[in-house]
Amino acid sequence: MGRVPTKQQKNNRSKDGGDGTQEKQKPSLKGAERSAYFARREAAKVLRVVLQGDANRRALASIKSLIYKPSVRNKKATFALICQTLKHLPIIKDVLEASSILNTKWKRQQELVYIIVYDILFGQAVAVAGDAEKYLMRHKNALQSTLKQLLLRRNVKNVEQLIALNQLPDVSLPRYVRVNTLKLDVDSALLELKEKYSVEKDDLLPDLLILPPGTDLHDHPLVNNGSIFMQGKASSMVAPALNPEPGWEVIDACAAPGNKTVHLAALMKRKGRIIACELNKQRIKRLKETIKLSGASMLQSLKLNPSSDIHVLNEDFLNIDPKAPSYSKVKAILLDPSCSGSGTAASRLDHLLPSKAAGQDTDMERLNKLAAFQRKALQHALSFPAVEKIVYSTCSINQIENEDVIKSVLPIAESHGFELVNPFAEWHCRGLPVFKGSENLVRTDPAADGEGFFIALFAKKKNVQKKKKHFFPRIHTDPFRTWLYYRLNGP
Numbered sequence: 093m094g095r096v097p098t099k100q101q102k103n104n105r106s107k108d109g110g111d112g113t114q115e116k117q118k119p120s121l122k123g124a125e126r127s128a129y130f131a132r133r134e135a136a137k138v139l140r141v142v143l144q145g146d147a148n149r150r151a152l153a154s155i156k157s158l159i160y161k162p163s164v165r166n167k168k169a170t171f172a173l174i175c176q177t178l179k180h181l182p183i184i185k186d187v188l189e190a191s192s193i194l195n196t197k198w199k200r201q202q203e204l205v206y207i208i209v210y211d212i213l214f215g216q217a218v219a220v221a222g223d224a225e226k227y228l229m230r231h232k233n234a235l236q237s238t239l240k241q242l243l244l245r246r247n248v249k250n251v252e253q254l255i256a257l258n259q260l261p262d263v264s265l266p267r268y269v270r271v272n273t274l275k276l277d278v279d280s281a282l283l284e285l286k287e288k289y290s291v292e293k294d295d296l297l298p299d300l301l302i303l304p305p306g307t308d309l310h311d312h313p314l315v316n317n318g319s320i321f322m323q324g325k326a327s328s329m330v331a332p333a334l335n336p337e338p339g340w341e342v343i344d345a346c347a348a349p350g351n352k353t354v355h356l357a358a359l360m361k362r363k364g365r366i367i368a369c370e371l372n373k374q375r376i377k378r379l380k381e382t383i384k385l386s387g388a389s390m391l392q393s394l395k396l397n398p399s400s401d402i403h404v405l406n407e408d409f410l411n412i413d414p415k416a417p418s419y420s421k422v423k424a425i426l427l428d429p430s431c432s433g434s435g436t437a438a439s440r441l442d443h444l445l446p447s448k449a450a451g452q453d454t455d456m457e458r459l460n461k462l463a464a465f466q467r468k469a470l471q472h473a474l475s476f477p478a479v480e481k482i483v484y485s486t487c488s489i490n491q492i493e494n495e496d497v498i499k500s501v502l503p504i505a506e507s508h509g510f511e512l513v514n515p516f517a518e519w520h521c522r523g524l525p526v527f528k529g530s531e532n533l534v535r536t537d538p539a540a541d542g543e544g545f546f547i548a549l550f551a552k553k554k555n556v557q558k559k560k561k562h563f564f565p566r567i568h569t570d571p572f573r574t575w576l577y578y579r580l581n582g583p
């Protein structure tokens with residue numbers, strides 16, 4: 093399975109066999125056996141992070157993003173091994189439990205055990221190499237006969253039928269890439285990609301290109317040098333929905349990893365200022381990397397005010413004082429808060445995770461907490477004095493995080509002079525019809541569009557903007573106009 097590691101890679105291998113645990117001795121292996129040995133340990137490391145994140149309901153990263161880290165060398169083999177192991181995990185766990193072969197030592201290395209048991213029961217032949225392989229291969233017969241008994245008990249003929257009992261449909265998405273116009277124009281990107289792939293322009297977003305499903309671009313030079321970003325269509329719709337003008341000051345309220353921040357920078361054509369606010373210190377690093385890769389420049393201080401830059405702020409958005417002079421000119425806010433991620437679960441392969449198997453993700457307490465934060469953050473965004481537009485987005489399909497949030501803040505938004513507007517008139521999929529005006533909301537459908545996103549755009553009513561400029565300053569000196577103003581606008 094996979095490539096033989098290079099000399100450099102061999103030297104770089106950690107002394108612990110890659111799974112965080114000491115193995116007595118490095119086995120002397122050759123060729124494919126050696127590759128499989130290391131792929132299992134790389135896969136076990138990623139699987140540990142994925143399963144721990146899933147168990148805590150706090151995933152630090154998706155399977156794909158962990159695989160694409162430079163530390164994972166044999167990406168293809170490792171990815172396949174993790175997906176297959178996760179797909180078979182309920183069966184593997186049942187077999188291990190029923191066969192009672194794991195003592196405390198092996199339970200501490202359970203991710204590596206899962207991977208090896210996958211290979212023993214369903215995958216490739218396992219060479220007796222490495223302590224874990226040796227141990228599990230000694231129990232090969234017990235594992236195989238326990239699996240047979242399991243199939244009998246569940247009344248299925250084969251493993252495929254057992255898996256099919258709790259599987260979600262496969263999603264086969266086109267590969268979308270957003271051209272980073274800070275570095276490359278769309279036609280040049282199209283030409284370069286066309287040399288190798290079949291590529292089309294998207295009909296809604298001018299900087300988006302569509303490639304066939306499964307196109308593997310993670311090592312493509314245009315991706316590596318930041319000329320294109322592997323970003324889905326729904327995610328690429330959020331910054332254009334806000335459509336900030338070059339020269340504006342904009343806050344990206346929940347910014348990391350920064351895909352939408354740098355999209356804003358591209359749309360603003362290097363003119364204006366973006367404050368990229370992110371609470372999580374660990375994610376600030378990712379945010380800065382994204383900005384660096386995009387070619388946008390980063391500011392160190394909010395006080396400086398050059399023509400175009402991104403200022404990264406490690407801060408709770410809710411703690412930013414809207415009345416502070418530094419924010420007095422903020423004209424637009426992009427609010428893409430933490431959400432359940434239910435709309436991108438399939439593309440992130442979350443359906444393979446234990447907590448999501450058989451549609452168990454109905455943790456209402458968590459959803460209520462998320463919705464409470466989303467409402468608070470949106471209300472906070474509405475209180476910035478000079479703001480003219482706010483875009484709110486989630487990658488969730490849950491009404492509680494979407495329409496319900498908008499409905500609950502709508503009276504406050506209207507009291508600040510905002511209305512809901514429709515950012516993409518021609519878009520086919522709209523918000524759930526749970527209040528008047530929900531036809532302005534944008535949804536993307538996980539089945540038809542591959543991902544379930546939600547976008548709401550608030551804009552200051554035109555007459556409010558105008559009156560503030562021309563009419564309001566005079567109301568103190570003209571009683572009739574003061575009366576008329578309040579008649580028309582309310583208190």
Ligand SMILES: C[S@@+](CC[C@H](N)C(=O)[O-])C[C@H]1O[C@@H](n2cnc3c(N)ncnc32)[C@H](O)[C@@H]1O
Pocket residue numbers: 345346347348349350351352353369370371372375407408409410428429430431
């Ligand atoms: C959905 S992600 C944003 C994705 C980002 N807009 C992009 O397109 O790359 C939400 C982010 O908000 C951050 N966050 C959560 N609560 C926050 C808060 N109170 N203030 C600022 N950032 C917050 C999370 O750490 C997370 O990085």
